Amino acid sequence: MTTPIDTTAPAPGDPGAATSGVPQSRIEGRSLGRIAWTRFKRDKAAVAGGIVVILLVLLAVLAKPLEAVFGLDPNAPNPDLLDANLGGLPLGSFGGMSGSHPLGVDPLQGRDVLARIVEGSWVSLLVAFGATVLSNTIGTVLGVIAGYYGGWVDAAISRVMDTFLAFPLLLFAISISASLQAGAFGLHGLPLHIGVLIFVIGFFNWPYMGRIVRGQTLSLREREFVFAARSLGARGPFILFKELLPNLVGPILVYSTLLIPTNILFEAALSFLGVGVQAPQASWGGMMNDAINYYQVDPAYLVVPGLAIFVTVLAFNLLGDGLRDALDPRSN
Numbered sequence: 001m002t003t004p005i006d007t008t009a010p011a012p013g014d015p016g017a018a019t020s021g022v023p024q025s026r027i028e029g030r031s032l033g034r035i036a037w038t039r040f041k042r043d044k045a046a047v048a049g050g051i052v053v054i055l056l057v058l059l060a061v062l063a064k065p066l067e068a069v070f071g072l073d074p075n076a077p078n079p080d081l082l083d084a085n086l087g088g089l090p091l092g093s094f095g096g097m098s099g100s101h102p103l104g105v106d107p108l109q110g111r112d113v114l115a116r117i118v119e120g121s122w123v124s125l126l127v128a129f130g131a132t133v134l135s136n137t138i139g140t141v142l143g144v145i146a147g148y149y150g151g152w153v154d155a156a157i158s159r160v161m162d163t164f165l166a167f168p169l170l171l172f173a174i175s176i177s178a179s180l181q182a183g184a185f186g187l188h189g190l191p192l193h194i195g196v197l198i199f200v201i202g203f204f205n206w207p208y209m210g211r212i213v214r215g216q217t218l219s220l221r222e223r224e225f226v227f228a229a230r231s232l233g234a235r236g237p238f239i240l241f242k243e244l245l246p247n248l249v250g251p252i253l254v255y256s257t258l259l260i261p262t263n264i265l266f267e268a269a270l271s272f273l274g275v276g277v278q279a280p281q282a283s284w285g286g287m288m289n290d291a292i293n294y295y296q297v298d299p300a301y302l303v304v305p306g307l308a309i310f311v312t313v314l315a316f317n318l319l320g321d322g323l324r325d326a327l328d329p330r331s332n
Contacts, residue, residue: 036326039325039326040322040323040325040326045321045322046318046321046323046325047322048318049315049317049319049322050315050319052312052315053315053316053319056121056125056312059118059121060121060122060124060125060126061122063118063119063121063122064122066118067118067119072114072115072118073112074111074112074115074118074119074282075111075280075282077109077110077111078111078112079109079110080110081096081105081110082107082108082109082110087107088107088109089107089298090104090105090106090107090298095113095298095299095300095301095304096110101114103117103300103304104300104304106287106291107294107301113301115282116287117282117284117287117304117308119282120282120283120284120287120305121308123194123267123277123281123282123283124264124267124268124284124312125264126194127197127198128260128264129260130194130198131197131198131201131205131263132202132256132259132260132263133202134198134199134202134203135202135205135206135208135209135259136209136255136256137206138202138206138209139206139207139208139209139210139211139213140209140210140213140245142157142161142210143157143209143210143211143213143214143217144214144217144240144244144245144248145157145240146158146210146214146217147214147215147216147217147218147221148217148239148240148244149236154214157210157214161207161210161211164204164207165207167204172200172204173200173201173204173266173270173275174270176196176200177193177196177197177200177275178275180192190277190278190281193277193278193281194277197270197276197277201263201266201267202263205259205262205263208255208259209255212252212255213248213251216247216251217244217248220244220247220248225243226243226244229242251327253323253327255320257320257323258316258317258320260316261314261316261317264309264313264316265309265313267285268283268284268288268309270285271283271284271285271286272285272286272289273289274289284305284308285305285309287301287304287305288302288305288309291305
């Protein structure tokens with residue numbers, strides 16, 4: 001028995017088959033940003049680092065409102081929480097940790113450590129972000145100019161980079177910060193200290209970004225879109241800032257996330273040495289400096305700011321590694 005043929009159904013090769021009742025799947029193109037985001041989401045460590053970074057930034061931005069809402073005063077002494085018989089050490093175990101003081105209090109003055117950690121967060125992140133913006137701006141502009149024009153321009157800028165890299169940065173930063181502690185440029189106190197740190201750290205770190213941008217520009221200037229822009233009559237500034245810089249966003253973003261934790265450590269080191277942010281303003285490096293004399297009898301006071309620096313630096317490094325892998329077109 002033969003099966004009747006349905007002459008109304010379209011043949012497999014018939015164009016009308018696409019318009020039949022069977023739904024057809026569409027192939028959608030993905031942008032480079034969407035591809036990078038997909039890769040980034042697969043890296044659980046990078047996602048965790050990004051979440052911690054967001055929380056730290058929110059903590060720094062909302063530090064003052066949080067202190068006002070919860071009644072936290074980082075500079076308020078509380079001698080009732082100290083044991084006068086033990087030389088002013090906190091009462092209780094683990095540096096005086098309790099429900100009202102989750103991270104304990106500091107020796108001699110009894111100030112709340114949690115309030116000082118929150119207060120120090122905005123100082124560290126402000127200096128780190130400010131120095132990163134300064135060094136990235138100088139390094140990106142000079143690096144793209146050196147890589148694009150080449151010749152004597154490249155040679156001159158490269159020698160300037162080598163000169164800055166030859167400076168003993170830490171000793172230079174200590175000497176400048178110490179000499180400007182009394183006041184300069186009409187500034188005094190905390191604004192001066194933060195401004196000096198941002199300038200010193202950012203101005204002398206730009207050659208690292210400059211070298212990366214210069215190397216990327218040397219490769220990009222030989223690409224077809226640059227030749228096309230030249231053939232259409234585009235001049236150097238247009239090519240630099242409209243054609244090359246948009247293609248350098250990835251490397252700049254990745255290096256920035258790796259430079260921020262370095263700047264956090266640099267600011268903490270200067271404050272630890274006593275030439276950074278000055279008391280009574282709280283800073284993580286300054287708290288570690290205060291804890292040196294008590295680390296044997298009150299180790300919690302040293303561990304808490306050390307953990308704050310460790311977690312912050314680790315989170316930024318994990319985020320930077322994840323962004324580098326996500327923005328690398330050769331990664332799987």
